[in-house]
Structures are given as C-alpha cells and as structure tokens.
Amino acid sequence: MRHNHNARDALLFSLPFLIVYLAFLVLPIFYGIYLSFFDWNILSGKRFIGFLNYLDAFKDDKFLSSLLHTCEFVLISTPTIIVAGFLMALIVMSSSKLKRGAETVFFMPYILSITVVGTLWSWIFQGSFGILNQTLLALGLRTVGWLTDPKTAMWSIACATVWWTAGFNMILFTAGIKQIPDDVYEAAKLDGAGYFTTLAKITLPMLRNTSILVLILQVIASFKVFGQSYVMTGGGPYGSTRVLVQYIYETGFTYFRMGYASAMSILLFLIILFVSIFQFAAAKGEGK
C-alpha cells in the first residue's frame, strides 16, 4: 500500500468538516468567552469590564430566578422521564403481543418538533375549551389553570415534555436490556426467580451503565429547555416558567446586551460541561 500521501490525504478529507466545525462551533466558544468580558449593548461601543458580567449575573434576580426555574424543571422532568422510559422499555421487552405497536406509539411523539408538541399541549391545557378542563367540568369538578397558574405551569410543561421524550429513553433502555445475556435470565429461571425478583436482582443492576448514560443525557437536555416554555407560556405566568436559555435569548435579542448574554451562555456551558465531566467520572468509576 502507498503511505507517502497519508498526511496530505487525511487533511484533504478532513478539511471541509474542519472548516465548518472551526467556524461555527469552536470560534463561537472563544468569541463568547471574549465577549463575556465586555459591556456591549449593540447600540453603544464595547467596554472592557473584566468579570463584572459574571458578578452581575449572581446579583440579577431575573438570572437567579431563571436558573431556579431551570433547576426546577430538571428536578421535575428528569426522574419522571427516566422512570417512564424504563417502564416503556419493560413493556417493549415483554412477551406481550402489543410490544411492537407499543414501541411505535411510545416513540412517535419524539419525532414531532417542539413547536408542534407545544401548540398541541397548549390546546389540551387551554383554560376554557381545552379537553382537560372540559373533562373536569363534565365530571363536575373544578377546572385547573394548567398554564395560567404559577403553581402548576412548570408541571404542565414537564408533563408535555414527558410525553414528548420518554420514548427516546425507552430506546436506550431497550438497547441496554438487549445486551444482557439470555443465559443470565435462564439461570435465574432455573433457580425459580419470579418476574420482580429477576427485575430487581438482574435487570436493574445490569442496566447501571445505561442508567448513568440516560441520566446524564436527560439532565443535560433538561438544562437546555427552551422551546416548551417559549411556545406554551412564553415564560409566564409572572415569569414563573422563564428558563435560562429564554433569558439568554431575551437579553441578547430583546435588550441587545450581547456581553451579558454571552457571560450567561458561558455559565450555561460550564454547567453542562460539569455534568458531562461527572458522566465520564461515573463511567470510569464503573470500570473498577
């Protein structure tokens, strides 16, 4: 085989990807770090202010409440989505005749875009004509302000999100269960272990790696939440569902404070980086 042109060929084949990658992923990261040290309202000039944007963020009530709402969403949605996805995987891996249909039905919402999911659930949750409140009325119960009551709005958004993405985690869990060798189950069967014993003693422990992966991916995805609240509540009522990405978006494109928005973007990046590193540490610890 020829070896003389290896380096040149490798470079030529990598170049198109690398150009796009450097221009629209690597460069923006460094540009963002740079911008985060400036006070820059698009209308005025740039002014270097060091770490002031970062310090301001932690004194900014809106930033802190957005961070709080994001954490609230992460805490509500993550366990629900993971448990739902796991139960779905158990159904898909069961011997039920419905399992193939179940896989299709459970996964289908995931391919819908967030704006479709958001508008659909806004309609379901709609106060006066929505099907949920109409059903409550028909049953003689009081209606609920699903998206209009600050106490329930985030829960409603999380509910729509569970419907949207639980099927994704189902696929990951299903793949994990498929990797457990059959003879382990057969041995358990010979020992007379029932369904729930097998589940607790074999399936769950052997899914440890998959569960860590699912957990981390889900936490990261939940921290990046934006479309749901943007479409369903616009961040309301009274800002109770305004999340981090929405506040970055507003700071940048409504108030044009590009330096401050960049600093908050970097903070979001750091949070997600921290979660990712935690993932690697957890995965490594698994090897021991």
Add this chain to the structure above:
Amino acid sequence: MSKRRLFDVLIALLLVLWIAPTIWLGVTSLKSEKNVVTDHLSLFSSTPTLANYSKAFGSTEIARWLFNSVIVSVVSTILTLVIDSMIAYALARIPFRGSDALFIFVLAGMMVPFEALIIQLYLEFNALGLINTLAAIVLPRLAMPIGVFILTQFFKEIPLALEEAAYIDGAGRWTIFTSIVIPNGKSALVTVMILSFINAWNDFLWPLVVASDSVKYTITVGIANFQGTHGTEYSLIMAGAVVASLPLIVLFLAFRDQIVKGIALTGMKD
C-alpha cells in the same frame, strides 16, 4: 393466564393514553372553528371539514415555510453526509499522526450545547451579512460530531482487502472513498441521514434567532408564531401543526427500524 390478560389490558390503556394527544391534534384540525368551542369533547365532529387546511394554505405563509423547511433539511442533510463521511473516512482508514487527537477534538463537540452559542453565532452571521437567509439556518448545523462518530466506527469494519485490491488496480483515495467505502457504509449513512434530517426539520431556537422575516421562517418557527397571530383559532393552528408533522410521521413510519437503531446506537439527542 388471567394475569397476562390483565397486563395486556393495562398496556392497551397506556397506549390509548399515549396516542390520544396525537389523535386529538388530527381531530381538532378537522373541526370547524365554531365546533371547536361548542362540542369540545366529541371525538368525531358531525361535520368534519378540510376548511382549516385550505385556510392554512390560502391565507397564511405556511406553504412558504414548508418549502423553506424542505430546502433547509434536504440541503443540510446532504452536506452533512458529505463532510461527515469524508472526515470519517480519514479517521477510520488513513493512518496519520494526530489521528486520535483529531477524533477526540471532533467528539468533544458533542459536549458543546448549541444553546450557549446563539449570541455569538448571530453576531458572526451578522458580520457575514447572512442574517435572514436560509444559508444561515443551514451552516451551523452541518458539522455533526455524532455523525462522524457513527460513520468512523462503521467504516473501520469494512474489510481492508477490498481497499487493497483497489490500490493494486491503481485507484486513488477519492475513487476508493466513492466506490468502496460509501457503498459499503450504506446502513450507517442512512442512520446519519435520518438523524440529520430530523434535527434539521425540528430545529427551533436557531431558526428563530436568525430568521426574523416571516418569508424566511422554517415550519417550526412559523407554527410557533401561529399562536401569536391566530391566538384563538385552535382548529387552524392544529391544521398547521399537522402539516408541519406529516412529513416526519411518514418518514418515521417508513424508516421506523433504522430510526430506532440509530437512536440506540448514539444515545444522543441533537
């Protein structure tokens, strides 16, 4: 046996619950504006109508948004496949110094949240004079690290003998790439194609940021805006949502197994 029947009934109930919102989407879109607020609960309107669809296409820009989404998704899928498979070929089949480092450099991109780049990307595209263009929607989505990962792993499995035979016949790298690696990597390419298409079609935040002129909206941004402009016309909004989803639902039903396999393989969301 009865336990088993009970289990099946439970699953069936769960399935009905899970599919209900989608059915409700379709049902609402076929109701007249008046029926939506009068017979709230009826599953099948006594007078189903396609009026919302003709109104959606007639008096909104939905046809334009669909067209934009098709262009954006098709173009970005094709270009992603080209550049991702090229670098994947280099990483999988060409021995060179720094190969491992390059692979890690590319994979590190998976940890970068796109949401944290929108401000800088907007300024970048503003400087390039590309705000409000479809090109701006496409460009940042092209370099897809997860696609490189899938393709590299797959290309490594192609038997070396095929490549060696071609070398002996005097084929260059480009010929080998197009005539051996691509045809043999078809199933991985299909996986990446589907993931890329779904990502592009459903992308929301970036098109929202970069397309402020409604003529340049993609369908996802257009539907989000529907609520603002057609606030209480629920059946019209739902008809728009059906139009926005239909291409993906068809794609999903056609490529169900590949999509599921692709997701299982990657464990990656976007």
